Amino acid sequence: MAQPWRKSDGRVGPGPEFSLAGCAAALEAVLGGGTARVWFKESSGRNLRFRDWIAPRGALSKLYPQGQVPEDLMERLLSEYCHHLYIHNCVQTGAGLVIHLDHPALFKEVLSNLPFYTRPLNSVLPKKKCIILNCMPLHGSKGPETLTINHLRAILLADHLAELLRLQGYVVRGVPNLQQNAASCNFLRLIGVNWTTSQRTSSDNKRISDFKKILSESIYTQHGQLEAPPDQIRNKLLKGVQYKVDLKQFIKDKELEGYDTNLDVALVKEEALRQIAELQHTILQGALDQCLVIHVVGCEEEFQQQKIDVLWRILNREIEKVTQLQDQTPLQRPDLRDLSLRHLVCGPVKIMGKHSQIGAVQYFEFRRSQMLEASVVKYGNKVQGDSWSQIINSMTSAVIRFELLATAHRNPLNLDLAQGVNISTKGTKSGAFVMYNCARLATLFHHFNNSVEKGLYPHFPEISQLNFSALREEGEWLLLYNYIIPFRELLAQIIHSMNSDKGIHLTVNTETVCKFLVNLSMDFSSYYNRVHILGEPMEHLLNQMFTRLQLMKGLREVFHTALGTLHIPPPNQL
Structure with a gap:
């Protein structure tokens, strides 16, 4: 719902008197095209010399004999919508039905009310909607020197999307919270990124401890000695692994769709639990009717982020199960009835020439x-x-x-x-x-x-x-x-x-x-x-x-x- 607006002549209304979307909808309604699109806005300088809207003869021929619009419909268009849509005239031509708008009147309307047209007013959303932007490249960053250009693309995308969402009235929160005065923060400020910073709290450590207890008792955790083959690379990968969780079985049990078919098991390290703990904490910071978590990630890290996504779902399901059995207050977790998890994936950046490794x-x-x-x-x-x-x-x-x-x-x-x-x-x-x-x-x-x-x-x-x-x-x-x-x-x-x-x-x-x-x-x-x-x-x-x-x-x-x-x-x- 748009906010009330005081126009240049003192009248108060719900918004501007003219919008292209409103104009298109009204024009389509008059000609009765149904789901088929009939009207097209002109945009090129050459075509704008002759018309502002056109219903091409080819589209009209599917609705009316020889593409000729009945006179009564044209009269209705002019009588009912002429003032509201700023229509100057409507003429049938060889190309189709064309509309010329009242240019001086529209110049006056728009240029007399510039803030309404040029500054998006925060929408009053029907529910308090929150978007959590989880920017994967910023997790565990040891400094700006670890960031690749692929990482930078995802970071700039998340930063831009956050501002677009705020302009439309959403509550936007960024994850992770970066430590104040960190070197990575200084670099982000240098390139104009406005990301969340704060001091670390002990609440995440408590959640991580809770998660470990849940995983140790989960039916999806594969217990027993973790395999440690002599291969040095495999040993390095297994270093710090605390749990081996069967993601494939969980996806099958819950009939989840859209995940990579190669998802099998997750070798869970504490850094993954820390990311989930911070996401959980961020969601619980305020009372929200709806919450959408968007994982912003580069294509090379998409597979790993899907693992963390499914692991988070497992943790929340297990918390819910324990709560129902023990009839106790749930551990701090979001209400999954209104929580949606999505992935915004950036394609790869290829650097041409001799600078390919910077x-x-x-x-x-x-x-x-x-x-x-x-x-x-x-x-x-x-x-x-x-x-x-x-x-x-x-x-x-x-x-x-x-x-x-x-x-x-x-x-x-x-x-x-x-x-x-x-x-x-x-x-x-x-x-x-x-x-x-x-x-x-x-x-x-x-x-x-x-x-x-x-x-x-x-x-x-x-x-x-x-x-x-x-x-x-x-x-x-x-x-x-x-x-x-x-x-x-x-x-x-x-x-x-x-x-x-x-x-x-x-x-x-x-x-x-x-x-x-x-x-x-x-x-x-x-x-x-x-x-x-x-x-x-x-x-x-x-x-x-x-x-x-x-x-x-x-x-x-x-x-x-x-x-x-x-x-x-x-x-x-x-």
């Missing part, structure tokens, strides 16, 4: 040195001091996040570190290009504010005084229609994608934000290079300048919010 820290330093070199070439001796060091670190973090997150998380990723194109602000697929265009907006408003202080321009007027019919340039409608209007819906759809999968594996379209920012940067750059926004301070030109600046404010907010989900500080200078 770790996460070396990867960051390598990209940072490239960014520093590119900045010195562009800005010369100005590139020095703490402020420039922060800028270089921020730009490096942006480059790395876009490299590792712009590809769907399950897909493999190839990186060629020798290619400088990923660092250049002219490379339209890079995080540096996104940061450069975000900085152009900061510079634009810096110039405007300086001009106001010097008396060259008047102060920005009230939004209600602007005439948005002045926004007639082709790129202006494209920027509003493709980026500002759908932005909130886009963030919500990423989270909704979590509900599309069944089984233990989870797919989340987290690459969406990076791709969205790259496309936005390309279209904004094209517009910015073509249109002179800060014009001459002549009376008859001021309205157009201010309406364009208001559009740029909307784009700036979208940039900042989207970069915020990646924990990338927006740059304030070129």
Whole structure:
């Protein structure tokens, strides 16, 4: 449920008057297409010159003779939805039924209520839902030097997903809790990762002790001497093993689906019990109606994490059995009726060329040195001091996040570190290009504010005084229609994608934000290079300048919010 919103004219309503999802649903309902999709939103600049929505003749021919929509349906569409959907006209053409929206009215609606469209408001969820993000690469880390680039991809994915979930109103908790001031924490802060830190407590030790007692009595524990063959590698693997648990039998007994068919036995070490104990403790920290645990893991560690998943299920089942037999208060455990365990798996990262063996820290330093070199070439001796060091670190973090997150998380990723194109602000697929265009907006408003202080321009007027019919340039409608209007819906759809999968594996379209920012940067750059926004301070030109600046404010907010989900500080200078 959306929060109440006060509009620019003082009215209070449940939300914006226009959304692409609402528009599509209403249009589909009128034509009666059933489950078949009829309407399509246009997005390319070429097609937006002629129409905003189209029901292609091919789709209409399945519903109406020769694809001709009856006049009464068109009249109903215009009479019932014209105002709500901002429809200017509806016309039958050779290509199909096309709709032109009322551009000036939509410019006014959206640009007068920018916070609603550009800043996701926390949803009021019907139940207090909690997501536990268990980031496997952070467990037992002895320091940042142990992190691989595969690990870094999973860590950045978990960090990004956590922020997206919080924006949608979820309670998000990260596991493990890292020790404060640890070296790994310093590296994570350097790359902008906002992960949970705390001091260790003794409660986990008590839980581990309880788990050991349960396993020693479990029917799934194979008792007897652990085999110790003379092979040195096998001896090393068995070192620290305390229990041998039959996972395969448990999976068969409980009819669990989706797990690797090769899961057989688990050689349980204390570090696995410690991970489960911390997960248990995290869930019990607050009263929650529903809880989902997402194991974020690289593909090379997926099999081991499935073992820990099943082991946790065994421990909870055994606790429940003991509780029922002894009629006593359960040992501290979550209510499994509302606990769901899923796995978010990252594909492998392959480093091309001579740098194939570098770790996460070396990867960051390598990209940072490239960014520093590119900045010195562009800005010369100005590139020095703490402020420039922060800028270089921020730009490096942006480059790395876009490299590792712009590809769907399950897909493999190839990186060629020798290619400088990923660092250049002219490379339209890079995080540096996104940061450069975000900085152009900061510079634009810096110039405007300086001009106001010097008396060259008047102060920005009230939004209600602007005439948005002045926004007639082709790129202006494209920027509003493709980026500002759908932005909130886009963030919500990423989270909704979590509900599309069944089984233990989870797919989340987290690459969406990076791709969205790259496309936005390309279209904004094209517009910015073509249109002179800060014009001459002549009376008859001021309205157009201010309406364009208001559009740029909307784009700036979208940039900042989207970069915020990646924990990338927006740059304030070129």
